[in-house]
Amino acid sequence: MIVRVALDHPLAALYDYRWHAAQRPCVGQLVRVPFGRRSAVGLIFEVAETSDVPAERLKPVEQACEAMPPVSAHWLELVAFAASYYQRALGEVALPALPAPLREAERWERLFAREPRFAPTDAGRRALPDALPARATALRRLAGALIDEGVLGASQARAFHAKAIQTLEAWSAQGWVVEAGSDRVGSGVEDARADVAVDAQRVALSPQATPDQAAALDAIAQASGFESFLLYGVTGSGKTEVYLRALERLLLVRPDAQALVLVPEINLTPQFERTFRARFAHLASDAIVSLHSGLAEGARTQNWLAAHEGRARIVLGTRLAVLASLPRLATIVVDEEHEPAYKQQEGLRYSARDLAVWRAKQLDIPIVLGSATPSLESWHQAEQGRYRRLTLATRAIADAVLPTVRLIDQDLEKKRGVNTIEGMSPTLIAAMRARLERGEQSLIFVNRRGYAPALACDACGWVAGCPRCSAYAVLHKADRTLRCHHCGWESRIPRACPECGNVDIAPLGRGTQRVEEAIGGVVPGARVLRIDADSTRRKGSAEILFDNVHAGDVDVLVGTQMIAKGHDFQRVTLVGVLNADSALFSHDFRASERLFAQLMQVSGRAGRAGLPGEVMIQTRYASHPLYASLMRHDYEGFARAALTERREARLPPFAFQALLRADARTLEAALAFLDEAAASLDGLPGAEHVTRYDAVPLTIVKVMNVHRAQLLLESGSRAALQAALRAWQPRLREIKGGETRGLLRWVIEVDPLDI
Known part of the structure; x- marks a missing residue:
């Protein structure tokens, strides 16, 4: 027998090996094979009786992993689609989708040993x-x-x-x-059916659904096959409750079914897991598992195997979970579907949301995409009738209403002689003090971590920069360092300007650390807590900090986008937003969409428990249409206007894009490669329907002494763009192989979010 194996290698799709074991090979089985001078773990994609490779050159399979059930044909089909659509080799998708211990044959015996x-x-x-x-x-x-x-x-x-x-x-x-037992395949179908009676009792005890929630649940329950639901609900409308009740109904009807629930960020998974475990407490301990990069390697592997073997009924995870093996998958939920975090930016540059929709269609199962601010792509799909829109128009708590949004016009205040204090308006400071007196909480949103974005000299204009990147070094006052947030470079804060010797160097701008320090001075007696990537570096620290907020041990919470979505802060009645204007005039056509979503999400943290909420946004552009829509909580109006602009400009979702990115030792080398690559498109299938733009440097052109540039391709036909990309890759390898410019790497990104 001949087995065709996918290996984590960018060139050939499959490699042929000779099978000599008595047991017949299985498609989807893990094997160890010789590859060059080493051994590598691969995945069998095909079994055949003949090979185009001469028999004397065929090497034998060294070892097969018989303890783990093969992955399903549906999973292999998913991997094949992702590889084809995102322009990667099969093995580059299949192998990285598996936990690391499964990719190391030396660990198989210990990994699958039966133990208590x-x-x-x-x-x-x-x-x-x-x-x-x-x-x-x-x-x-x-x-x-x-x-x-x-x-x-x-x-x-x-x-x-x-x-x-x-x-x-x-x-x-x-x-x-x-x-929990030593049998790896415990908690299977028989145990699931035994849970049905208990599950029915829990459904009866679930919180009473609102009329909007009940209508959404009925629609989801009636789906007999594939249907994509866009659950559009204002913040606090109970989208999570809809997810929970939909899964309760699913497990009543199909007790052995599996569900996949995707969340955009790691820091949201503990909260979701607690909620789901409380609702499904009658299930076995490994019936609800998490999959994300924050887990220890062993825990992630065990959770992946629980999903693969069918023991896990509900899998909660970030974007990597969309490629988990779930043989009895019956429904998919994508929470906050608009989030850019669902797009992978390294390796296989896939969109987990888009793959989730494709996977649901492949398996003929329903998928629920939830958001208070859906992506314009999803909103357009709903407008076209491809997605079914379900609306939750009111907040789930009886007395809870959407917060009042108020703009603080900084230009007007300046004309009146009103001075800010550490970048905060006296109006916002007074509002924080009033909340402190009433025993309520305030949330201040600053989407920039560190103490200040830069350190500068007024005398000569010097600004501290990273020597390895074309970016400013961010000032971190607590440990007195300058730090690059792109490459990790650090340096001590200089005593004087290195250019002119001036000792009067000062921070420019404000990050979360500076705002945290300032609030301690302007709101005396307030307990201030900061949550950002710096304060949550240690494992489990984010969960502890959020628990402090929920417990009422915090008066003012300062943070980045980590605090803007998904969290149910019961006592927050004031949200203040600083430095939002920079995104209004970005070169990125998606910047306004992201800003609106971000502000709507963070605004939704206020007034969730029946207390009146207020949002104050400091701005110099109070008349901007985006802020007008925000004050009315009018996402639908914003989406209509934004889609009209996109249609007129022929931008996504009315066109399809791909990027060719190049990294080289010099910018000239990267641009020269891209120019030659653009010329090589001529005559390729579909290329006549593809628009090529000029190669340009990235905004941050240098990172870790590597220069970066990009070439944008655009087409009104997805099929034409895919055909051109597929035929283009062999030519790109020839260009790179023949170049003499030294180090050069390139990658194709389909449906890019950052341009």
Whole structure:
């Protein structure tokens, strides 16, 4: 027998190997094969009896992974589509989609060894954090991992404590832990059917649905096959409740079914997981799992296997979860579907939202795309009738109404002689003080981390920059460093200007750290908390900080887009927005769409529990139409105007785009490659329907001493663009192979978001 194997390699699609084992090979099976001077793990895509490669050159398969069930034909089809559409080799998509331990044959035996597995009980989740001495750090880490991961294998547990098994058995005797079993394929269909009666009781006890929610749920439940629902609901309208009740109904009808729920960012998964575990508490501990890059490698692998083997009924994850193996997938939910975070920017540059829609169509199952500010692409699909729009027009809490949006005209205040204090209007400061007196919370949104975006000298005009990137170095006052947010370069803050010696160098602009410091001075007595990428570097730190906000231990929350969406802050009644204007005049045609979505989302954090909410936006362009739509909470009006502009300019979704990006040692080399590449399009299939723009440098042209440029292609026909890209790649390899400019890398990105 001959097996055709996909390997993580950019050139050939499949490689032929000789199969010599007695057991027949399976399509979708993992194998280890010789590749050059080393061994590599690949995935069998085809089984044949003959090969075009001479028999004497065929190498044998070294090892097959028999302990893991093969991935399904549907999963292989998904991978093949992603590889074709995003212009990558099969193996470049298939292998990176698997957890790292599965791609290392040396780890298979240990990975699939049957071992005891332990799960915390509800009593254990409540008791363990307080039952252990503060100095018992190893035991506390073990308890924390057990609670966070839901299930721990014996080998995982021993990594936290040498006597972990004895400890877990002792906790079991106290009712804090139960053994989850050693059989990897437990909690299957038979266990699922046993849950139906309990599940029916929980549905009856679920919160009462609003009329809008009930109508949306009925529509989703009636879907008999593929249907794409755009769940358009104002912030606080209960979109999560719709997801929960839809999954409850699904598991009642099909107790062995699986569901995939995608969220845009890692910091939203703990909140979602708590909510889903509370609602589906009757399910087995590994019936709800998370998949995202923030998990430890072992935990992510175990969760992936739980999904692959059918034990996990609900998989919560970020964009990488869209490529998880789910053999009984019956529905997909994409929360905050408009978020740019669903687009991967490295390696396979895929859109998880778009792949989710394709996967739902492939499996003939419903998909729900939820957002208060849908992407213009999805809104256009709904306008064309391809998606079915379901609207949640009011907030779910009876007394909750949308917050009042108020613009603080900074130009007008300046004319009146009103001075800002550390960049904040006295009007906004007074509003924060009023909330503090009433025991309510304020949220200040600044979408720029660090203390200040730059450090400058007034005397000579010097601005601190990164020596490796064409970007300013961001000032971080707490550790007295200048830091590049593109490459990670750091330097101590200089005592004087390195150009002219002036000691009076000062920060330019304001980041979250500076705003946090300023609020402590202008709102005396306020407990101020900052949440951004710097304050949440440690694993689990974001969850702790958000818990502090929910517990009422914070008066003013300062943060970036991490705090703008998905969080249900019950006591926040004021939202202040600083420095929003910069996106109004961006060269990126999607900038206004992103700004509107961002401001609508952060505005929605106010007034969610029945208390009246207010949003104050500082701006120098108070008459801008975007702000007028925002004040009316009029997404539909904004979307109509934006789509009209896109239609007239023939921009997405009325056209299809692709980028060829080139990285080289010099900008001249990158541009020369792109110019030659543009010329090589002539005569290719579909090229006559493709518009080529001039090659240009990226906005941040240099990162880590590598210069970057791009070439934009555009077409009114997706098929013509795809045909041209497919025929173009061999020519691009010839150009790169013949160039003498040194290091040069290129990549094609289909449906780019950042241009």
